[in-house]
Amino acid sequence: MIINIPPRYWIYITVLSGLLSVVLLGVVVAILLEEQQDTDEDVSVTEVARTAPDILVESTPSQTTVGSPTPIRIRVDDSLGLERVVVELGPRVVWQPDILPGQQVVRTTFPWIPDRPGTATLRIRAVAVDGLESEKIIPVVVAAAPEGGDEDREFTIVVQAGDDPFELAQGYGVCPDELIAANANLAAVAPGDEIIIPIQAGGGQPPPGGRPGPGGGPGGCELVDFRFQHPQIGIVAPEYANVFPINPRFGISRGYGCAVFFSGVPGTECPEDKPWFHTGIDVGAPPGTPLFTISSGRVSYAGPDETSDADCSEMRGSEEPHNGYGNHVRIQSGRYLFLYAHLSEIVAAPGDVYEDKGELLGFVGSTGCSTAPHLHFEVRRDNVTMDPLEYFESLEETASDDNDSS
Numbered sequence: 019m020i021i022n023i024p025p026r027y028w029i030y031i032t033v034l035s036g037l038l039s040v041v042l043l044g045v046v047v048a049i050l051l052e053e054q055q056d057t058d059e060d061v062s063v064t065e066v067a068r069t070a071p072d073i074l075v076e077s078t079p080s081q082t083t084v085g086s087p088t089p090i091r092i093r094v095d096d097s098l099g100l101e102r103v104v105v106e107l108g109p110r111v112v113w114q115p116d117i118l119p120g121q122q123v124v125r126t127t128f129p130w131i132p133d134r135p136g137t138a139t140l141r142i143r144a145v146a147v148d149g150l151e152s153e154k155i156i157p158v159v160v161a162a163a164p165e166g167g168d169e170d171r172e173f174t175i176v177v178q179a180g181d182d183p184f185e186l187a188q189g190y191g192v193c194p195d196e197l198i199a200a201n202a203n204l205a206a207v208a209p210g211d212e213i214i215i216p217i218q219a220g221g222g223q224p225p226p227g228g229r230p231g232p233g234g235g236p237g238g239c240e241l242v243d244f245r246f247q248h249p250q251i252g253i254v255a256p257e258y259a260n261v262f263p264i265n266p267r268f269g270i271s272r273g274y275g276c277a278v279f280f281s282g283v284p285g286t287e288c289p290e291d292k293p294w295f296h297t298g299i300d301v302g303a304p305p306g307t308p309l310f311t312i313s314s315g316r317v318s319y320a321g322p323d324e325t326s327d328a329d330c331s332e333m334r335g336s337e338e339p340h341n342g343y344g345n346h347v348r349i350q351s352g353r354y355l356f357l358y359a360h361l362s363e364i365v366a367a368p369g370d371v372y373e374d375k376g377e378l379l380g381f382v383g384s385t386g387c388s389t390a391p392h393l394h395f396e397v398r399r400d401n402v403t404m405d406p407l408e409y410f411e412s413l414e415e416t417a418s419d420d421n422d423s424s
């Protein structure tokens with residue numbers, strides 16, 4: 019039998035078969051991609067043997083000149099946590115970033131201005147909490163300085179997650195007040211933004227130990243008014259994921275205790291080079307990020323801060339109500355009080371009783387004395403603040419004791 023197809027139908031048949039083959043190709047590609055993803059997941063589940071800290075040089079110039087600011091970006095990872103990361107040039111320690119307890123990832127831009135031509139050999143050493151150590155050498159060719167001389171100059175750095183702009187500036191001998199003067203929008207700086215590092219004639223050489231002290235310390239920097247609260251955008255991988263008040267992928271941006279720069283209260287027991295006292299931990303996160311109970315307890319207060327006379331209505335980034343902790347929640351659990359501050363919205367109501375951890379009590383905001391959305395979280399034992407990380411650790415010990423006895 020012969021089917022006689024009129025010529026105009028051939029056009030439809032051609033178009034339809036073309037479409038069909040495109041769809042089939044798409045299905046095949048989708049299946050292949052899915053298999054690829056499955057493979058990736060399998061790899062991440064595989065147990066990895068304990069290895070020394072991993073040092074990665076993320077950016078380094080192969081060549082620079084005497085007197086040129088030469089930022090070198092490094093990343094150090096250790097699954098158990100890092101004790102110390104040091105950059106040395108010959109016998110001299112030229113950079114040593116601050117490390118929080120339990121910190122597993124250190125990303126820092128090491129500021130450096132070569133002072134002599136030749137090949138400079140920088141040595142990065144990383145020590146984990148269990149003493150395991152690793153080392154990496156970065157050779158950089160330094161050319162002689164071009165004609166010109168010593169004058170004021172500035173250069174820009176692209177800020178990345180893990181950088182602390184004030185730490186970067188200090189590394190070049192630039193004081194916080196000078197950094198603030200050169201960068202109008204410092205409080206809102208985010209990863210990917212450029213900041214200007216203004217170096218004055220005769221300055222710029224990293225001081226011994228890497229940084230000048232604030233407030234009349236060895237570097238002679240002015241103490242700036244830290245009602246302006248600088249954004250520490252460091253990323254910390256917390257070990258306390260199962261007891262964290264917020265999704266732990268938002269790392270701790272500022273720890274508990276005496277601090278170099280902070281908007282809070284001067285600490286009576288703090289050393290001169292870390293004069294401010296931070297009564298909790300800060301976790302930077304987008305507004306609206308949910309916050310959770312970390313234990314059972316009763317809501318003793320939920321609402322604006324009516325006791326603080328710290329009025330931050332002029333503070334850039336602060337949202338209403340502008341006083342102190344802003345919208346906050348206090349939960350009492352035996353001897354312990356947990357305080358969640360700067361919320362955009364509160365779900366908990368006074369008198370509510372939470373039976374367990376992991377229950378929703380509100381959302382991240384920037385109310386009160388806050389320049390950017392973050393959770394300020396405090397733990398008080400018998401009405402005295404303590405390091406929340408210590409509290410988390412005590413929970414983990416209790417949990418493992420329970421496991422042992424069962």
Ligand SMILES: [Zn+2]
Pocket residue numbers: 296298299300393394395
């Ligand atoms: Zn805080």
